[in-house]
Amino acid sequence: MLAAMASSPWRTLRAQSVEATASDRREAMVRVARDIMRAARFCALITRDANTGSAARTIDPAPPDSTMVVRFVTNPRSRKVKQLAADPRVALYYFDASAQRYATLYGRARAIRDPAEKARRWYEGWTPFYPQREHDATLYEVLPERIELVSPGDSVVGDSISWATPTIRFPARRGRQ
DSSP states (O other): OEETTTTSOOHHHHHHOTTOOHHHHHHHHHHHHHHHHHHHOOEEEEEEETTTEEEEEEEOOOOOOTTOOEEEEEOTTSHHHHHHHHOOEEEEEEEETTTTEEEEEEEEEEEEOOHHHHHHHOOGGGGGGOTTHHHHOEEEEEEEEEEEEEBGGGTBOOOTTTOOOOEEEOOOOTTOO
16 A cells, blocks of 8 residues: 555654554555645646656645645646646645655646536635636646655655655546546
8 A cells, every 4th residue: 555664664653553554654644745735835736748748837736635636727728738638647746845845646637627616626815816717717636646755754754775755545536537
């Protein structure tokens, strides 16, 4: 379930319980990932581009929901929209400089086109930038496949030899992109 679990010290969990389960470890890692995402606020959206390779830009996403789905909005005329139409695979890279930790969420982006669903999923922080959101904003959600994270202060560290990063894997979502 979790990559590099054997090599991570997990001192925090072990102090609470010698027999911390894989579920406990996963929940702890998800909490750490959420905290990093909240502390960083902004992230880099990394897409794939047929002409230039990878393309990265800073975005202001909504906080992740209870299933770690992250939503963001963009101008429908931006190159992001074209890139995501061609290849929905993305990475969202969050870096919390104050604590020297990061989380990278890998997944697939899908446009939310239904007006009612778009209204339900809208993050009010976007409104000043998209006053005509019905026409001038494309809403996306990123369905997570995995999150890699490092947070030394939380004892979430990579393998000491290979630097393999602790990873949370999410089950495939049926019926969605």
